[in-house]
Structure formats: C-alpha cells, structure tokens
Amino acid sequence: MLLEGGGFDLDPALQDRYRGEVVGRPYYSLEATRLHYFGGTTGHWGGFCAPLDPVDFSSRSWVPGSGWPFAPETLEPWYTEAATLLELQPGGWAPSDAEETNAPLLPVSSDALGHKLWRFSPPTRFGSRYRNDVVRHHHIQLLTHAPVVSLRTTADGTALDHLVVRQPGGHTVRIRAQHFVLACSTLQNVRLLLSSNDHLPAGVGNAFDQVGRGFMEHLEMPVGTLALMRPQDMQRYAYDWGVTRERVELQLPVEVQRRYGLLNASFSLDPATAGSALVSTFDREPPDVLEAYRQDTRSGMTSELRAAALAERRAHDVNTVRRSPFFTVMTRQEQAPNAASRVTLSNDRDAWGVPRARLDWQLTALDLHSMREGTRALGRALGAAGVARLQLVDWLAADAPAWPERVSGGWHDMGGTRMHADPRKGVVDADCRVHGMANLWLAGAGVFPAGGAANPTLSIVALALRLANHLSATM
Ligand SMILES: Cc1cc2nc3c(=O)[nH]c(=O)nc-3n(C[C@H](O)[C@H](O)[C@H](O)COP(=O)(O)OP(=O)(O)OC[C@H]3O[C@@H](n4cnc5c(N)ncnc54)[C@H](O)[C@@H]3O)c2cc1C
Structure with a gap:
C-alpha cells in the first residue's frame, strides 16, 4: 500500500x-x-x-x-x-565512458586534477x-x-x-x-x-x-572566474538545460583532498564574460512551486516539437561555449557532517495538528576551509599546467575569509x-x-x-x- x-x-x-x-x-x-x-x-x-x-x-x-x-x-x-x-544515458561513470568523447579535456596532470562525469535526466x-x-x-x-x-x-x-x-x-x-x-x-x-x-x-x-x-x-556557489590561456573546444564541459545528457566537471583527486584536508567537491565551468561572475554573494531564490507544477504539465509537448527546439538550442549552446575564454567556476561541495546542524519541531502546528519542522542549518570551519583551499588547489593545478588562470571571488580571496551573508545550497x-x-x-x-x-x-x-x-x-x-x-x- x-x-x-x-x-x-x-x-x-x-x-x-x-x-x-x-x-x-x-x-x-x-x-x-x-x-x-x-x-x-x-x-x-x-x-x-x-x-x-x-x-x-x-x-x-x-x-x-x-x-x-x-x-x-x-x-x-x-x-x-x-x-x-x-532515464539517464546508460554506461559506466568514468569520463571515458561518456557517449561523446570527441572534444578534448583540459590537459592537466591527473595527480593534481581529475574529471567527474555527470549525466542528466530529462528530468x-x-x-x-x-x-x-x-x-x-x-x-x-x-x-x-x-x-x-x-x-x-x-x-x-x-x-x-x-x-x-x-x-x-x-x-x-x-x-x-x-x-x-x-x-x-x-x-x-x-x-x-x-x-x-x-x-x-x-x-x-x-x-x-x-x-x-x-x-x-551541497554548498553550490560560484567560487571564481577562469580565463583559458589558449582557446579550446570546451564542449564536454558545457551544459544546456533540457539538452545536455552528459558533461564533465573538475574534481580534486583524493590524494589532494587528503593533503589539504578537504571535503569532496565537483567544479563546473559555465561560460561567462570577464568580471560578470565576480559576485561576492549568490542568492538563488527557490523555484516557484506552482510554476514548477505548470512546467510538469507542459511536458506534454510532442516529441517532434521538443526535438526541433532542442536541436536549435544545442547549436546556440555549442557556439557560446566555443567562443568564450571566460568561465564561471561553480562548486558543488559536500557539507561536513555536523550534529549541531539539525531539524527539530516548531511550537506551531499545521492544519492537521502535526508540529511543523524547525531547521537550524549550521556550517563548520571545515566547510569554509575546504571551499577556500579547494578552490586554490584547483587554481594551482590549472595554472601549473599552463591551461588557465583562476580568479577567486572576493570573499574567498580575503585574508580572513568568512561566509557571505547568504550561502546557497542545491535544495x-x-x-x-x-x-x-x-x-x-x-x-x-x-x-x-x-x-x-x-x-x-x-x-x-x-x-x-x-x-x-x-x-x-x-x-x-x-x-x-x-x-x-x-x-x-x-x-
Ligand atoms: C529546485 C530543485 C532542484 C533539484 N535538482 C536536483 C538535481 O538536479 N539532482 C538531484 O539529484 N536532486 C535534485 N533535487 C533534489 C531532489 O528533488 C530530491 O533529492 C528528491 O526529490 C527527494 O526524493 P524523496 O523521495 O526523498 O522526497 P520527495 O521527492 O519530496 O517525495 C516525498 C513524497 O512523500 C509525500 N509525503 C510527504 N509527507 C507525507 C506524509 N506525511 N504522508 C504521506 N505522504 C507524504 C510527498 O507528497 C511526496 O510524494 C532538486 C530539488 C529541488 C527543489
């Protein structure tokens, strides 16, 4: 039942x-x-x-x-x-298992920086x-x-x-x-x-x-802007809503995580114009609940129409990604387990008489250390390979970094x-x-x-x- x-x-x-x-x-x-x-x-x-x-x-x-x-x-x-x-593309989860592997990955030393494969549900x-x-x-x-x-x-x-x-x-x-x-x-x-x-x-x-x-x-925030030192086809890093079925992101190898005492994280690269990503806070509002529902019912679109729309968007996306030497680096970092970050009951009840939830979300020094040192390790690996330069967002680059007022999660x-x-x-x-x-x-x-x-x-x-x-x- x-x-x-x-x-x-x-x-x-x-x-x-x-x-x-x-x-x-x-x-x-x-x-x-x-x-x-x-x-x-x-x-x-x-x-x-x-x-x-x-x-x-x-x-x-x-x-x-x-x-x-x-x-x-x-x-x-x-x-x-x-x-x-x-409804994901079938296959293993190594970057070499991706369906399209024609475009190159960034030429970085695998000891310093790895790649993580993501797949996308329709959704x-x-x-x-x-x-x-x-x-x-x-x-x-x-x-x-x-x-x-x-x-x-x-x-x-x-x-x-x-x-x-x-x-x-x-x-x-x-x-x-x-x-x-x-x-x-x-x-x-x-x-x-x-x-x-x-x-x-x-x-x-x-x-x-x-x-x-x-x-x-998951702490999902822009952590810097990356400038490619040589133009490269970045198609394997590209993402376009509803179109992309697979892409790769950057990830620090476990040995590097161990050396610097870092939490696990994945870094995505999204085309940006110089300076546009250098925001010190990132405040994504949650999606409107009823709008999400309308999207759900809209998915009755015929498959021919959908295929045509997707093909058009894909062509646009490929051009944007190929042209851009600048990328916003977004991190998707795990949060350290923390007993003080907790859900309890509110004194208020819902219409059915059940006490409502009360969320006390808390972060630790390890979360902040990881975000800063992980991003710096990423920048060093890219710089040492002569591939790109990474400029950290202001609040991470500060001498005494502190969280911005609003830290965004991935819901x-x-x-x-x-x-x-x-x-x-x-x-x-x-x-x-x-x-x-x-x-x-x-x-x-x-x-x-x-x-x-x-x-x-x-x-x-x-x-x-x-x-x-x-x-x-x-x-
Ligand atoms: C905007 C947004 C984007 C996201 N994007 C991603 C993404 O890209 N990738 C990803 O992996 N995850 C993503 N997530 C998270 C993902 O949606 C959740 O991980 C997932 O839906 C959780 O599944 P669940 O079954 O635990 O909970 P839910 O999907 O919330 O299902 C819970 C079910 O229980 C029912 N229910 C609740 N209370 C009761 C009750 N008292 N009695 C009977 N029934 C009850 C609900 O009606 C519902 O049907 C996203 C979430 C949001 C909000």
Missing part, C-alpha cells in the same frame, strides 16, 4: 503542510524546497545525476563523522537500475512518468490525499503497530502492516519520527537524541536520520532499518551519513531499490 499525502495535482492548501521555521543560517522556505503531491519533488528537480564517489563511503581522518557503514560495492549494482528509472517527473505504472499495478494499492500524521508503536516501543492517516474531512484511518517504509523526504521523515511520541517520549528512533541531527546540503536536504551501525551515532542501520524498531525502514537522503559531491537523487533511488530487494527477501 502506497500512502500519498497529496493528490495528483499540486494543491497550495496541502503544500502548506511543509511550511516551517528556519532559525539558523538563512535557508530556502521549507514549503518551496519539497513538493507535496504524487511524484514528490521530482516535479521540479533539475536532473543532475552522478553516483557517490568511493571516497564518500570511507571514514576520512580529516572529516570527523565521515564514512558509510558499507563499501561502495554494496550500492554499485543498484545504480544501474536507478539510472534506467531516471524524469515521477508523478507523470510512472503514474500509470503505479495506478495499474496489481500489487500496489495507492491512496492519495492520505497524509500520515502519526506513527503508533507497540506498547513496548520496539515496533510500529499502525500509522494514523487523516483523510479530507478529518476522517481518521489506521493502517496496519507487517513492514513500514517512511519515504516522505528528509525533513518530513524527521518531523514524523519526532512528533510520534505515544510510547516513546523522545520520538520514534530517538533513544539517543540522533533524530534530526546532521542536516546537510538537497540530506542527513537528519543518518545511517550508522551504532544507535548512539545514527538513526538507521546499514539496511535503513530504524535502530530499535523491528519493522520500520527509512528511504531518502536523510539516511546519508556523508553527502559527497554528487547530487542525491540517483543514490536515493539506488538505496530505495536496495531496500525493496531487502524487504522482499524478508517477506
């Missing part, structure tokens, strides 16, 4: 359930970053995909709290199926792409407008007994099952676990005060229900089962103990497939 709190269409009254408080570092409005309807936030995601890197799974001495409780090989088999569901909108598959499936019973408002445990608090669902008109339904999977997104999963305290006063899975801790984002809510073998250090075990609960599993980026440089959705889907396989084997 699949319980969906929203309907097939976005409804502002239901979306209001996601409204919450932001009390730490400025963050996007919580009701705008996730979509509450069938298909969820894939209704306005961007489709940037890459798997986590092997280093993301390891326990790094220079990144406190890092490490997943399993090796990269555990997730690897699930990435292939996840990529198919997200797949799960709500429209998979609606019929779900609705017509013989083994899936879908209930829409069925928000879970509470998790009820057995009296001894070691298992879930039932879910409480409040339907339109205030009608309450209890749902019993053998196994339960919460897949309501990072913040909403935390909200439900913390507010469900009938037999467990601190909330479900929260015996050691771990639920909500370790909220993470990638991660952590809060992190995975760890030890219940004192995490909420779920390596199978995504909530510690201390016999029949409750979590899906979503909330379980990531470390976020890596890759956007999360490919790994979310891979983890969900692995969990489904695990559950079907136990039934």
Whole structure:
C-alpha cells in the first residue's frame, strides 16, 4: 500500500503542510524546497545525476563523522537500475565512458586534477512518468490525499503497530502492516519520527537524541572566474538545460583532498564574460512551486516539437561555449557532517495538528576551509599546467575569509536520520532499518551519513531499490 499525502495535482492548501521555521543560517522556505503531491519533488528537480564517489563511503581522518557503514560495492549494482528509472544515458561513470568523447579535456596532470562525469535526466517527473505504472499495478494499492500524521508503536516501543492517516474531512484511518517504509523526504521523515511520541517520549528512533541531527546540503556557489590561456573546444564541459545528457566537471583527486584536508567537491565551468561572475554573494531564490507544477504539465509537448527546439538550442549552446575564454567556476561541495546542524519541531502546528519542522542549518570551519583551499588547489593545478588562470571571488580571496551573508545550497536536504551501525551515532542501520524498531525502514537522503559531491537523487533511488530487494527477501 502506497500512502500519498497529496493528490495528483499540486494543491497550495496541502503544500502548506511543509511550511516551517528556519532559525539558523538563512535557508530556502521549507514549503518551496519539497513538493507535496504524487511524484514528490521530482516535479521540479533539475536532473543532475552522478553516483557517490568511493571516497564518500570511507571514514576520512580529516572529516570527523565521515564514512558509510558499507563499501561502495554494496550500492554499485543498484545504480544501474536507478539510472534506467531516471532515464539517464546508460554506461559506466568514468569520463571515458561518456557517449561523446570527441572534444578534448583540459590537459592537466591527473595527480593534481581529475574529471567527474555527470549525466542528466530529462528530468524524469515521477508523478507523470510512472503514474500509470503505479495506478495499474496489481500489487500496489495507492491512496492519495492520505497524509500520515502519526506513527503508533507497540506498547513496548520496539515496533510500529499502525500509522494514523487523516483523510479530507478529518476522517481518521489506521493502517496496519507487517513492514513500514517512511519515504516522505528528509525533513518530513524527521518531523514524523519526532512528533510520534505515544510510547516513546523522545520520538520514534530517538533513544539517543540522533533524530534530526546532521542536516546537510551541497554548498553550490560560484567560487571564481577562469580565463583559458589558449582557446579550446570546451564542449564536454558545457551544459544546456533540457539538452545536455552528459558533461564533465573538475574534481580534486583524493590524494589532494587528503593533503589539504578537504571535503569532496565537483567544479563546473559555465561560460561567462570577464568580471560578470565576480559576485561576492549568490542568492538563488527557490523555484516557484506552482510554476514548477505548470512546467510538469507542459511536458506534454510532442516529441517532434521538443526535438526541433532542442536541436536549435544545442547549436546556440555549442557556439557560446566555443567562443568564450571566460568561465564561471561553480562548486558543488559536500557539507561536513555536523550534529549541531539539525531539524527539530516548531511550537506551531499545521492544519492537521502535526508540529511543523524547525531547521537550524549550521556550517563548520571545515566547510569554509575546504571551499577556500579547494578552490586554490584547483587554481594551482590549472595554472601549473599552463591551461588557465583562476580568479577567486572576493570573499574567498580575503585574508580572513568568512561566509557571505547568504550561502546557497542545491535544495538537497540530506542527513537528519543518518545511517550508522551504532544507535548512539545514527538513526538507521546499514539496511535503513530504524535502530530499535523491528519493522520500520527509512528511504531518502536523510539516511546519508556523508553527502559527497554528487547530487542525491540517483543514490536515493539506488538505496530505495536496495531496500525493496531487502524487504522482499524478508517477506
Ligand atoms: C529546485 C530543485 C532542484 C533539484 N535538482 C536536483 C538535481 O538536479 N539532482 C538531484 O539529484 N536532486 C535534485 N533535487 C533534489 C531532489 O528533488 C530530491 O533529492 C528528491 O526529490 C527527494 O526524493 P524523496 O523521495 O526523498 O522526497 P520527495 O521527492 O519530496 O517525495 C516525498 C513524497 O512523500 C509525500 N509525503 C510527504 N509527507 C507525507 C506524509 N506525511 N504522508 C504521506 N505522504 C507524504 C510527498 O507528497 C511526496 O510524494 C532538486 C530539488 C529541488 C527543489
């Protein structure tokens, strides 16, 4: 049985359930970053995909709290199926596995600088792409407008007994099952676990005060302007919305990350005019939620029209990229695991009586050190190879760098229900089962103990497939 709190269409009254408080570092409005309807936030995601890197799974001495409780090989088999569901180009993830490898990569020493391959989903909108598959499936019973408002445990608090669902008109339904999977997104999963305290006063899975801790984002910001010293065809670095299926970005090798004590990051190059990227802050507003919905419904465009439009844009894009000697360097840096960066409950409740989420997003000195020293290492590698010069943005180049007032994330809510073998250090075990609960599993980026440089959705889907396989084997 699949319980969906929203309907097939976005409804502002239901979306209001996601409204919450932001009390730490400025963050996007919580009701705008996730979509509450069938298909969820894939209704306005961007489709940037890459798997986590092997280093993301390891326990790094220079990144406190890092490490997943399993090796990269555990997730690897699930990435292939996840990529198919997200409609990515098939193939391996080395830059040489890209479909088009004709244009050259920047000639840099591989000891100093590497490349990371990204693939782009159309982007797949799960709500429209998979609606019929779900609705017509013989083994899936879908209930829409069925928000879970509470998790009820057995009296001894070691298992879930039932879910409480409040339907339109205030009608309450209890749902019993053998196994339960919460897949309501990072913040909403935390909200439900913390507010469900009938037999467990601190909330479900929260015996050691771990639920909500370790909220993470990808720090996505322009860090400098790169000037190519010799013209080169930069097509393999180019990105055009809805057109590009693959591109490469720059990445510091693990040895360099270790040497300078850096978090993992990926650097993209976007054509710029000289000076235009030298902004000291970067303040991207979150997309308008209803506009995202309109985009979703617009995707009914016929395939011929779409192909013609895409071909025209591609020609334009190739010319722009080939002409430009200047590029804005954008970083997509992981955030250091940080227990003080956390989600708790607000005193305010939604119309269904559930306490709203309160986000206290916090960064550490390691995040800032990494952004500055990582960008400098990138500049040194490009300069030493005689390929380009990199000018840092003012706030990074300052003698005593400090974060600008607004730090932008990628809308990638991660952590809060992190995975760890030890219940004192995490909420779920390596199978995504909530510690201390016999029949409750979590899906979503909330379980990531470390976020890596890759956007999360490919790994979310891979983890969900692995969990489904695990559950079907136990039934
Ligand atoms: C603007 C934007 C751009 C993005 N771009 C990218 C990108 O390029 N690449 C990438 O990897 N990621 C991207 N993301 C992130 C991506 O959208 C999320 O990682 C992904 O959608 C999260 O999946 P999820 O299933 O955990 O949550 P969601 O997709 O939010 O799904 C949660 C589901 O649970 C339902 N639900 C919630 N609460 C309840 C309840 N109480 N009862 C019943 N049902 C409930 C919701 O209605 C929804 O259907 C982007 C996000 C945004 C906002």
